[in-house]
Amino acid sequence: MSLSEAVGLVLARPARLLGVEPFFAEFIAGMEERLAERGLSVLFHVVTTHEEEIATYRRWAGRALVDAVVVVNLTADDRRPAVLRELGLPTVVAGAWQGDQPGTAAVPTDDYQPVREAFSRLYALGHRRIARVTGPAELVHTRTRTKALLDSCREAGIEPMLVEGDYSAESGARATAELLGRTPRPTAIVYDNDVMAVAGLGTAKELRVEVPGELSLLAWDDSTMCQLTTPALSAMRGDTYQYGMSVAQSALELIDEGEAARRWSPALGFVGRGTTAPPPGEPAVPGAPEDPAGAREEAGPQGPGEPVG
Known part of the structure; x- marks a missing residue:
């Protein structure tokens, strides 16, 4: 059951790149279309480091600002999924991820x-x-x-x-x-x-x-x-718009049921x-x-x- 009516997405990257790179504009648009069917929206925030990103998650969790979050651009030994699990925020990882914890889902990409x-x-x-x-x-x-x-x-x-x-x-x-x-x-x-x-x-x-x-x-x-x-x-x-829709669908399933069906990004x-x-x-x-x-x-x-x- 949605409480805040928002799914959070934080990008840790220079804000100047967002004005010229179409990928995330298409991705977010796909998320918005699927979430809008349920009266939800994307709460989007740009930071420069993963530490700032984690601080954002803590603030969102403390204020109950989002029902779920989407994590992108995983790195080796990434701390973010574990921190989000501790905060109790349902999490969809967009990209390759091997974790399998309750309240967390992945929509992986085939990068090979x-x-x-x-x-x-x-x-x-x-x-x-x-x-x-x-x-x-x-x-x-x-x-x-x-x-x-x-x-x-x-x-x-x-x-x-x-x-x-x-x-x-x-x-x-x-x-x-x-x-x-x-x-x-x-x-x-x-x-x-x-x-x-x-x-x-x-x-x-x-x-x-x-x-x-x-x-x-x-x-x-x-x-x-x-x-x-x-x-x-x-x-x-690839169909980046559909990718965003698939990620949003997984987020909705986590919010509603606590788990999400396994799905991949479009090839x-x-x-x-x-x-x-x-x-x-x-x-x-x-x-x-x-x-x-x-x-x-x-x-x-x-x-x-x-x-x-």
């Missing part, structure tokens, strides 16, 4: 297989020098994506290039310039979000590196920004546009599409073996 798919798409086009601009290294999903790329490269007998970013345009531009300054430089770069990818495309243009003639680029979390660049950015696409799939092509002098592997737009594969409605909804 989509990286393998992204790699296989680029490898099939003929790329052998593949780089990735990652999100913050302490995040669990960053580590999972990194492992997926390392495993793929090891199996293919090639060496990956990794540069850490922080999801900002500045870090995407900086990492791209660093990678393009290497000898040999990569022929393909995968970015952990759309903002860094758009910035990377701008940097490549400034350095007069032709995309996709000399360099292929692939963004994570497709967005309108990716579709409006010139050329339009190829991306790994990601490759969407080829104008920034992926064979590298210079390397025709695509037989059987791989010459035109990456012809390789379009929409994200499926479910994760590995688990339904969404």
Whole structure:
């Protein structure tokens, strides 16, 4: 039974990133739609550290301001689920989490297989020098994506290039310039979000590196920004809006029943546009599409073996 008529969401990250990154806007919109059906809303707060985030939870619990909370961007040895359990706040973890405590549910993402798919798409086009601009290294999903790329490269007998970013345009531009300054430089770069990818495309243009003639680029979390660049950015696409709705559904089940059905975030799939092509002098592997737009594969409605909804 809802008491406060709100579900809390705290983001520990620089507020300036929220104005340019579409992911959380879509995620929150999905949450709001599902919660509104029950007369609830999202209580949203931005802080800079996890300590401030935990202090927010303590304040919310003390004042009974929320009926449940959603935790995002888990890190290794994350304290937040345990603190929320002590506070007695029903909690939905959005992302990979192995815990199994009463009053806590997870809507995990598959961060491994989509990286393998992204790699296989680029490898099939003929790329052998593949780089990735990652999100913050302490995040669990960053580590999972990194492992997926390392495993793929090891199996293919090639060496990956990794540069850490922080999801900002500045870090995407900086990492791209660093990678393009290497000898040999990569022929393909995968970015952990759309903002860094758009910035990377701008940097490549400034350095007069032709995309996709000399360099292929692939963004994570497709967005309108990716579709409006010139050329339009190829991306790994998932249904972020549905993800938010699924998380909200789990929160409602926790509020009502104390437990939630197991569900996954929607799967990601490759969407080829104008920034992926064979590298210079390397025709695509037989059987791989010459035109990456012809390789379009929409994200499926479910994760590995688990339904969404």
